[in-house]
Amino acid sequence: MSPATASDPASESAPARLETEGRPADGRQRVALLGMPNTGKSTFFTRLTGAHAQIGNWPGLTVDLMQAQLELGGQPALVVDLPGLYDLRGYSEDELLVRGFLESTRLDLVLVILNASQIDRQLQLVLQARSLGLPVLVLLNMADEARRFGLTIDHGALSRELGLPVLPISAKYGTGCAEARAAIEARLSCDTPPGRCLDPARFLLDDLALDAALAPLLAAAVRLPERLKDRTTRRLDAVLLQPLLGLPLFFLAMFLMFQGIYALGVPLQLGLAHGLERVGTELIRPLLAGLPPFLGGFLMDGLYQGIGTVAAFLPVIFLFFLAMGLVEDSGYLSRAAFLMDGLMERLGLDGRSFVLSLMGFGCNVPALLGTRVMRSSGLRLLSMLVIPFSLCSARLNVFLFMSAALFAPRQGATVIFSLYLLSFVAMIVTAALFKGSFSSDEPLVLELPPYRFPTFRQMLNRAWCEVRHFWFWSRRFIILGVVAIWLMNNLPMGVAPASAGTLSGMLGQALQPLLAPIGINPKLTVALLFGFIAKEIVLGGLAVIYTQADPLRLGQALAQDLDWAQAYSFMIFTLLYTPCLSTVAVMRSESKNGRFTAFAVLWSLLLAWVSSFVFYQAVLWFRG
Amino acid sequence: MGLPPLGPVPTLAELAVGRPGTILSVAAAAGLTQRLSALGLSPGRNVQVLRRAWWSGPLHVRVGMTELMLRRSDAARIAIEPCESGV
Ligand SMILES: Nc1nc2c(ncn2[C@@H]2O[C@H](COP(=O)(O)OP(=O)(O)O)[C@@H](O)[C@H]2O)c(=O)[nH]1
Ligand SMILES: [Mg+2]
Numbered sequence: 001m002s003p004a005t006a007s008d009p010a011s012e013s014a015p016a017r018l019e020t021e022g023r024p025a026d027g028r029q030r031v032a033l034l035g036m037p038n039t040g041k042s043t044f045f046t047r048l049t050g051a052h053a054q055i056g057n058w059p060g061l062t063v064d065l066m067q068a069q070l071e072l073g074g075q076p077a078l079v080v081d082l083p084g085l086y087d088l089r090g091y092s093e094d095e096l097l098v099r100g101f102l103e104s105t106r107l108d109l110v111l112v113i114l115n116a117s118q119i120d121r122q123l124q125l126v127l128q129a130r131s132l133g134l135p136v137l138v139l140l141n142m143a144d145e146a147r148r149f150g151l152t153i154d155h156g157a158l159s160r161e162l163g164l165p166v167l168p169i170s171a172k173y174g175t176g177c178a179e180a181r182a183a184i185e186a187r188l189s190c191d192t193p194p195g196r197c198l199d200p201a202r203f204l205l206d207d208l209a210l211d212a213a214l215a216p217l218l219a220a221a222v223r224l225p226e227r228l229k230d231r232t233t234r235r236l237d238a239v240l241l242q243p244l245l246g247l248p249l250f251f252l253a254m255f256l257m258f259q260g261i262y263a264l265g266v267p268l269q270l271g272l273a274h275g276l277e278r279v280g281t282e283l284i285r286p287l288l289a290g291l292p293p294f295l296g297g298f299l300m301d302g303l304y305q306g307i308g309t310v311a312a313f314l315p316v317i318f319l320f321f322l323a324m325g326l327v328e329d330s331g332y333l334s335r336a337a338f339l340m341d342g343l344m345e346r347l348g349l350d351g352r353s354f355v356l357s358l359m360g361f362g363c364n365v366p367a368l369l370g371t372r373v374m375r376s377s378g379l380r381l382l383s384m385l386v387i388p389f390s391l392c393s394a395r396l397n398v399f400l401f402m403s404a405a406l407f408a409p410r411q412g413a414t415v416i417f418s419l420y421l422l423s424f425v426a427m428i429v430t431a432a433l434f435k436g437s438f439s440s441d442e443p444l445v446l447e448l449p450p451y452r453f454p455t456f457r458q459m460l461n462r463a464w465c466e467v468r469h470f471w472f473w474s475r476r477f478i479i480l481g482v483v484a485i486w487l488m489n490n491l492p493m494g495v496a497p498a499s500a501g502t503l504s505g506m507l508g509q510a511l512q513p514l515l516a517p518i519g520i521n522p523k524l525t526v527a528l529l530f531g532f533i534a535k536e537i538v539l540g541g542l543a544v545i546y547t548q549a550d551p552l553r554l555g556q557a558l559a560q561d562l563d564w565a566q567a568y569s570f571m572i573f574t575l576l577y578t579p580c581l582s583t584v585a586v587m588r589s590e591s592k593n594g595r596f597t598a599f600a601v602l603w604s605l606l607l608a609w610v611s612s613f614v615f616y617q618a619v620l621w622f623r624g
Numbered sequence: 625m626g627l628p629p630l631g632p633v634p635t636l637a638e639l640a641v642g643r644p645g646t647i648l649s650v651a652a653a654a655g656l657t658q659r660l661s662a663l664g665l666s667p668g669r670n671v672q673v674l675r676r677a678w679w680s681g682p683l684h685v686r687v688g689m690t691e692l693m694l695r696r697s698d699a700a701r702i703a704i705e706p707c708e709s710g711v
Binding site for chain 2: 036086087089090091092117118119120121124149151207211224233237241243244246247334337338339341342343345351375443444445446447448449450
């Protein structure tokens with residue numbers, strides 16, 4: 001039982017004691033956004049703060065929070081976007097985190113953001129925040145949806161009954177946001193001292209008291225429709241969640257999405273790469289002409305080529321996140337969890353594991369972090385074991401390139417799709433093999449929000465942020481990796497670059513007994529070794545190893561050196577072995593279990609080798 | 625989680641698709657009870673099962689203005705009084 005339910009009922013009349021100290025030394029006012037998951041906190045945060053958000057580190061909290069500095073009413077203020085939570089009394093990781101934050105931080109204003117169309121249950125959170133004595137301003141978001149679904153809310157009456165300011169907004173479309181900002185500034189300018197809440201658990205209302213307080217509020221200010229007037233969602237669900245059609249439709253949608261990205265992205269990527277190559281040969285190479293050949297070669301053939309090859313993929317990544325953002329924002333992902341949970345349950349996972357794996361198609365790292373929503377450690381570990389098999393955008397780069405180089409254009413898309421399928425198969429096999437060792441009986445209760453179509457601006461914004469993130473995140477790996485590969489290819493000095501006498505040649509030769517049976521030659525071996533650091537390095541590395549920066553010519557060089565079976569075997573191995581050092585690090589820090597992490601790495605290497613071996617030897621056998 | 629499933633009382637897991645019912649009680653561990661209640665599944669509320677997923681997957685239910693999914697095993701912890709007249 002939570003201690004909160006035992007709290008004394010008198011707490012409603014006597015709000016919690018707030019510790020009020022002076023302003024923090026920097027004189028900034030502090031504003032926090034509080035609300036249930038999916039109520040539009042982040043959307044409003046972006047509206048309020050513009051694009052100035054950064055990840056902030058708060059003392060005593062292990063998780064980073066999104067925060068932004070801005071001027072509110074002429075004074076500097078710091079706005080923090082808290083993770084969504086259902087109940088201030090709860091004990092999930094996010095709920096503990098938010099409570100810890102409220103206890104440790106003096107706040108000038110708490111913006112409680114509700115989804116107005118679910119006001120019938122979300123008002124609970126306002127009552128809880130009020131009982132803590134926090135300085136609260138209530139924002140009823142999604143006013144557009146509430147109206148469309150047939151709710152009527154009397155904001156004046158609600159505000160009077162609550163004793164708190166209440167404003168309707170629509171964060172997505174901007175309606176009411178200017179008024180909300182004005183109200184926030186007005187509240188901040190009246191000089192109430194900031195408060196922080198000591199020992200919140202003591203002052204929270206129990207269920208009975210909450211229900212008792214909720215009923216008159218709803219009666220006074222809210223008229224709910226007889227039944228939800230969301231015909232679009234009902235009709236779409238009737239098709240998309242149909243027992244027989246639902247899953248095939250889902251996979252068809254995914255297939256079309258990846259086909260679309262491929263059809264648009266590859267020409268863009270080739271064009272950009274070609275442009276970068278022209279800039280290199282016509283502008284940069286003449287500039288470097290005066291340098292000693294070793295240094296010039298290092299800068300041009302090592303650094304510029306490596307980075308350029310990766311930079312050329314930014315458009316594909318942009319398209320990928322554009323599409324992924326659409327799927328995620330639309331509400332289709334939670335439907336995917338619904339459709340897949342039956343299968344996932346039998347694999348010892350749940351619908352959320354499936355959704356996280358889908359997010360892993362962007363990048364495995366946030367997907368691994370997302371397992372925090374799971375409480376059972378068995379479920380978490382098993383999810384962490386399967387997520388790294390998700391074909392992330394860094395691996396997609398390699399595959400797009402190799403399939404364009406070694407397969408006819410019509411086959412290329414099929415090759416990519418087969419790798420996506422293999423990625424699922426690897427997850428299913430892994431989960432089925434190991435579910436016995438990671439058992440869980442965690443319940444699964446998820447909201448299915450109405451279908452929404454993100455605005456164009458939201459989609460662009462999101463994709464742009466992801467691309468920027470990808471670039472900042474991977475840049476240092478790429479630079480380090482490419483530099484190291486170039487050095488290994490050109491040292492010791494005096495031997496022909498990339499020949500058997502160089503460091504990389506020797507290393508590649510040394511590993512041949514292990515990798516020759518799967519069709520991996522010494523050059524590919526070096527690329528794979530560095531791919532362990534990050535898959536972003538693989539292509540840049542290949543460009544350096546084959547000393548070809550122009551993607552067309554690198555493709556030709558690969559096609560001369562490899563046959564399609566070797567290339568596909570290389571892709572299988574690249575797909576299945578450890579995605580990058582970052583995932584290993586995240587896995588280690590999230591599981592707090594070194595043995596598990598080592599096991600996950602070894603298992604992926606073993607699975608990669610066995611799969612490539614089976615494939616390559618089968619092809620050799622068929623060829624006779 | 626810990627508690628045995630409810631006995632012969634009708635539960636949300638067995639409620640016919642489309643037929644409304646009233647929640648009588650929730651017999652789950654404290655954490656789950658709290659989460660269910662935050663999502664609207666608490667005694668006295670009206671619920672309706674919209675559909676069941678294939679392969680004995682989860683239920684799609686509506687309670688108040690909220691739609692959610694939950695597993696059959698968890699739904700079996702929620703005792704229901706089915707309403708007499710279907711809608
Ligand atoms: N219709 C509508 N949708 C909104 C509004 N505000 C946010 N959303 C959508 O609600 C979803 C959740 O928003 P988000 O900001 O991520 O919620 P958070 O989890 O509270 O941070 C997104 O799909 C938004 O596009 C709004 O005012 N109206
Ligand atoms: Mg958010």
